[in-house]
Amino acid sequence: MAASLIGGLVAAGHPAASIRVSEPDAERAAALKARFGLTIAADNVDAVTGADLVVLATKPQQVANAIRGLQLAADATLISICAGVRIASLRALVANGGWTGAIVRAMPNTPALFGVGITGLYASETASPRARMQAETVLAAAGKVCWVDTESLMDAVTAVSGSGPAYFFLLTEAMAEAGVALGLTPADAKALALQTFIGAAKMAEGTGTDVATLRAQVTSKGGTTQAALESLEAAGFRRILDEALRAADIRSAQLGDELAATL
Ligand SMILES: NC(=O)c1ccc[n+]([C@@H]2O[C@H](COP(=O)([O-])OP(=O)(O)OC[C@H]3O[C@@H](n4cnc5c(N)ncnc54)[C@H](OP(=O)(O)O)[C@@H]3O)[C@@H](O)[C@H]2O)c1
The missing domain is CATH 3.40.50.720 (NAD(P)-binding Rossmann-like Domain)
Known part of the structure; x- marks a missing residue:
């Protein structure tokens, strides 16, 4: 660093x-x-x-x-x-x-x-x-x-940005694995997953539009994206992320406590 x-x-x-x-x-x-x-x-x-x-x-x-x-x-x-x-x-x-x-x-x-x-x-x-x-x-x-x-x-x-790059890497890994499970080659699945995230990030930055609005814009009623997002929400995607960030937040505070206790 x-x-x-x-x-x-x-x-x-x-x-x-x-x-x-x-x-x-x-x-x-x-x-x-x-x-x-x-x-x-x-x-x-x-x-x-x-x-x-x-x-x-x-x-x-x-x-x-x-x-x-x-x-x-x-x-x-x-x-x-x-x-x-x-x-x-x-x-x-x-x-x-x-x-x-x-x-x-x-x-x-x-x-x-x-x-x-x-x-x-x-x-x-x-x-x-x-x-x-x-x-x-x-x-x-x-x-x-x-x-x-x-x-x-x-x-x-x-919890959000210090550790955040690792969440993105995990998400990319998981999405590529899911693509392979659907029949894509590992190389194609990885390229499709990674470039999709890079493109989406550039789009969010370039348009300046709120990400929730961008999400709504690409989610056609009754379409494929809606099916995937409903599955994620039903599986507790937001809760899982909330718990993960809480764990990082707690660990960060503990690191501070551990040093303070030795002084
Ligand atoms: N990596 C990240 O993603 C990230 C993000 C945000 C913040 N940070 C923070 O940045 C800090 C460094 O992380 P890092 O990943 O860059 O670690 P790192 O690669 O291990 O770098 C730490 C450096 O400090 C040197 N060092 C160790 N003891 C020292 C001493 N007594 N006097 C002078 N130098 C000493 C180490 O030398 P030796 O290798 O010879 O021991 C090494 O070069 C951490 O506190 C971490 O919390 C990291």
Whole structure:
């Protein structure tokens, strides 16, 4: 995810020389340097020293190890893309306990790799308009951004768009499998399913029409689409999705609790 953000920033014209990366794996660090021409820091202390913007992009379970005791500049902004990790935990982990700099939580998603992701953002109360702008600049490199007003909504963002690409992949897999069951070759079924979703997404974006209206427009009374949609509704499609997102929302909150409990 960090490499996607770096790639997006560099592609947007941000000077790579001003980006300093701390990456424990020497091979990966060398690859990043070769690919982007950025600076590799000796360690995390070196990475944040003098930095006006620090992006934390480790797994949630690695956060404490990565930032405990770091001295951030008084006016630095800390952006965390780590699922579930709360602002209070991040603040407690940085060394200068009185540090009141801005913290922005960001939840991007993997289409960021192609610059077509969407990121949910939440800023701490101390975040200035400048800090918000810094966060938007970094995350806009990954696609669109969407600010939320309360921190707990970051769990909902994680459930909808952070984990969302996987729901789409599952839906595509399942639709292709159903096509094979109806006699199509696996290759044809996969191509038909995937391109249908890509086309439908482009149509929804391009027309700007509400998706419920688009759905109604392609559902002729008594036709094939109506038969399929009625079957989905009868099987509890919306309830299944609702339960799945609730599970992701709960897991995101748990990740935050797990880290907070160790502080
Ligand atoms: N992937 C997604 O779809 C997605 C979407 C939204 C948000 N996120 C969030 O993004 C974060 C990163 O996810 P990812 O999939 O990019 O994980 P990842 O590929 O494992 O990247 C984490 C990076 O952090 C490095 N790291 C580990 N410990 C460190 C330390 N103490 N100091 C400095 N660097 C350290 C790792 O190095 P090593 O490999 O050498 O350990 C690795 O390069 C997660 O918190 C996740 O919740 C991910």
